[in-house]
Amino acid sequence: MVEGIKPAQTVAIVGVGLIGGSIGLALRQRRLARSVVGVARRKATLSLGRRLGAIDRGTLDLARGVADAELTIFCTPVPLIVRQALEAAPHCPPGAVLTDVGSTKLEIVERLEAGLPGGVSFVGSHPLAGSEKRGLDQARPDLFEGCVCVVTRTSHTARKPFALVQQFWESLGARVITMPPDLHDRALACTSHLPHLVAAALAIVLPSRYRQLAASGFRDTTRIAASDPEMWSGIFLENAEPLLETLSDYEKTLGEFRLALQRRDRKHLEELWKRSKVNREVLDKEDRLR
Numbered sequence: 019m020v021e022g023i024k025p026a027q028t029v030a031i032v033g034v035g036l037i038g039g040s041i042g043l044a045l046r047q048r049r050l051a052r053s054v055v056g057v058a059r060r061k062a063t064l065s066l067g068r069r070l071g072a073i074d075r076g077t078l079d080l081a082r083g084v085a086d087a088e089l090t091i092f093c094t095p096v097p098l099i100v101r102q103a104l105e106a107a108p109h110c111p112p113g114a115v116l117t118d119v120g121s122t123k124l125e126i127v128e129r130l131e132a133g134l135p136g137g138v139s140f141v142g143s144h145p146l147a148g149s150e151k152r153g154l155d156q157a158r159p160d161l162f163e164g165c166v167c168v169v170t171r172t173s174h175t176a177r178k179p180f181a182l183v184q185q186f187w188e189s190l191g192a193r194v195i196t197m198p199p200d201l202h203d204r205a206l207a208c209t210s211h212l213p214h215l216v217a218a219a220l221a222i223v224l225p226s227r228y229r230q231l232a233a234s235g236f237r238d239t240t241r242i243a244a245s246d247p248e249m250w251s252g253i254f255l256e257n258a259e260p261l262l263e264t265l266s267d268y269e270k271t272l273g274e275f276r277l278a279l280q281r282r283d284r285k286h287l288e289e290l291w292k293r294s295k296v297n298r299e300v301l302d303k304e305d306r307l308r
């Protein structure tokens with residue numbers, strides 16, 4: 019830990035949904051903050067947040083919500099994060115640190131590391147935890163236990179805010195990995211955004227007359243096809259270039275399968291399957307898929 023880093027006493031969570039609510043539950047159950055403030059767009063979210071124990075107090079007013087928070091975490095959909103952080107920053111106390119949980123990082127980190135007023139710092143994060151479900155009623159206090167959390171570092175990232183954000187995620191049970199935001203976005207295009215796209219396409223091409231024959235294989239490959247359309251359209255658009263690149267690799271591989279099938283080429287098909295099996299089994303062997 020960097021010397022002189024104190025855990026935040028007051029933490030504000032902007033967007034108290036699945037991820038924001040889970041952060042609040044974990045902070046409060048582990049007694050990691052004196053006060054957890056929720057900032058929402060609807061009163062009903064704040065009432066539910068208090069009832070479930072995810073926040074101590076709440077407000078619909080962003081400026082009031084962040085006014086005494088040493089740490090503010092933006093847990094709203096990706097396209098909102100930059101605007102909300104820019105709006106909140108002038109109302110934060112001096113020395114405040116802002117972070118986020120957005121599923122893409124380059125645009126958010128570039129704009130916020132450059133655009134915040136003096137005395138307020140931003141460090142990007144992305145906990146690789148969650149599900150196809152959304153909403154505060156799906157929040158869980160143990161969501162981040164054992165998960166990987168990417169915390170971004172660039173040439174503009176200051177040491178103390180970085181250490182505070184790293185320490186914050188570790189205190190919720192996450193394993194922090196540090197990387198530049200562009201690398202995060204290229205990697206996530208491959209490990210998360212492409213799989214969501216493929217799952218969605220599979221769900222779309224299932225004819226309704228075959229539904230009764232969809233079983234465990236279909237379930238396992240398409241669970242994430244039920245993700246929130248607005249949230250995922252935002253993520254795809256924000257990471258369009260890396261996603262298009264990995265989509266090209268995927269189309270090339272589909273082309274190989276197509277050719278092998280057209281040629282009735284058993285050897286080529288088996289070779290493709292062997293590559294697939296080795297790549298998939300190593301993930302289990304290394305216990306990566308938690």
Ligand code: NAP
Nearest residue numbers: 033034035036037059063094095096120121148149152153
């Ligand atoms: P969620 O459950 O839908 O929560 C989103 C929250 O943002 C809700 O509290 C919602 O308010 C609020 N919100 C939505 N639109 C808003 C608007 N226009 N103005 C103000 N507030 C608004 O979604 P989530 O899964 O927690 O995702 C939140 C963030 O986490 C996203 O940036 C996502 O990329 C990231 N993330 C998600 C996962 C995952 O698996 N779900 C994993 C890692 C990171 P209401 O309460 O009024 O609906």
